[in-house]
Amino acid sequence: MAIRRSLLRRTAALAAAATAALVLTACGGDSDSGSSGHSEHGKGATADASASAPSAGHSAGQDGHNAQDVTFAQQMIPHHRQAVAMADLAPTRARSQQVKDLAASIRKAQDPEIDTMTGWLRAWGATVPEADASGMGDMPGMDHSGSGHSGSSMPGMMSDSDMGELEKLSGAAFDQAFLRMMIGHHQGAVDMARTEQAKGVYGPATTLAKSIITSQSAEIAGMRKSLGER
Template sequence: MAIRRSPLRRSVLRRSAALVAATTAALVLTACGGGADSASPSRSAHSDHGATSDAATPSTGRTGHNAQDVTFAQQMIPHHRQAVAMADLAPTRARSQQVKDLAAQIRKAQDPEIATMTGWLKAWGARVPEADASGTAGMPGMDHSGHPGSDHSAASMPAMPAMPGMMSDADMSGLEKMSGDVFDRAFLRMMIGHHEGALDMARTEQAKGAYGPATALAESIAASQSAEIAGMRKMLGER
């Protein structure tokens, strides 16, 4: 004998079946969607990591350089060379031990910096300035009219420095002929002017350079040579 269900009971059963079906479908979709979502963050993280790496690799601040960086190195190398050439005179000409110690300090600091900047220029495929004994050769715009074999009719016109603070050939020759207290005073005055020129160049590099190590070196030069200028002025004031 067939059991007859009431319309109300049939309605409840239909709703229950629909609910079970909907719940099952939702679980299936969630499982499928979970796989996609679990892969998606992985891809997103990978993509973000790749973008970060790509952005860091060509970072101009550390690995790239610009024209200012090249100019800074090409000018600071001969500038440093001349400071070292001046410092080389002190051991045999200076009377003051303070001046001799300062000269040794300048050489100790600037020789490695010359080597560092030379390495940059070679790596960049840029010209490395040459130098003669006075440290003035190979500098753009330098007047070498006072050199042997040149037109001595221009002797009354001193060689003009190509960069801030550079000494002329006549300045260097004059310093070589001095000794004792006279040398000490001339050395300090000339080196103050030389350092002040380096400060100008270093500040320009800090403002316009792109290569991180070069701007860091410029900052170091500005700090150390500012301190040396203060020390040299103090020495001159004590005389």
């Protein structure tokens, strides 16, 4: 009887030990599984974030260009050159200091922009408009022979006749003619810049277009005020 009770106690103890071992193993397995699952989830999230994040130095619209970007640069370069040529007349012909200051501001802004756009065209392997004796240059669609506004496809461009007439003026007559011509010239540049913003894809070009719209629209308002216009 004593032997039987001893065997029963031993069997119970063994059963208890086995049960405890199973519980510990299960708990350990759950812990490892949870840790492993969390780790893999973290790795997955990191990988997803890395894949979705834009790489350094890669911004939309700055790594490529389209035909509109090329046209914008090729047309705006001679357009700017003509504005600078007009501005170059002001120091010796204008009476108004306001006109002289405006001319200096135009040259200061547009000379560097010509250099910038020239750099784009060279980088793209596109034709850079060559400057002629007037400093403006020729591109397809330009016509310097007419009277009034040229037959250029670029809005606001003056003809050789316009430029010749401006060169003959001085004093108050020059001031009036310069302001009226430059208003039309600026309006043309704004139209061209709006087309670039709508159809261009090269980031620096659309940014320049936005700057042209802002700065030249403000100058148009100032010139109209000087002429007594609203």
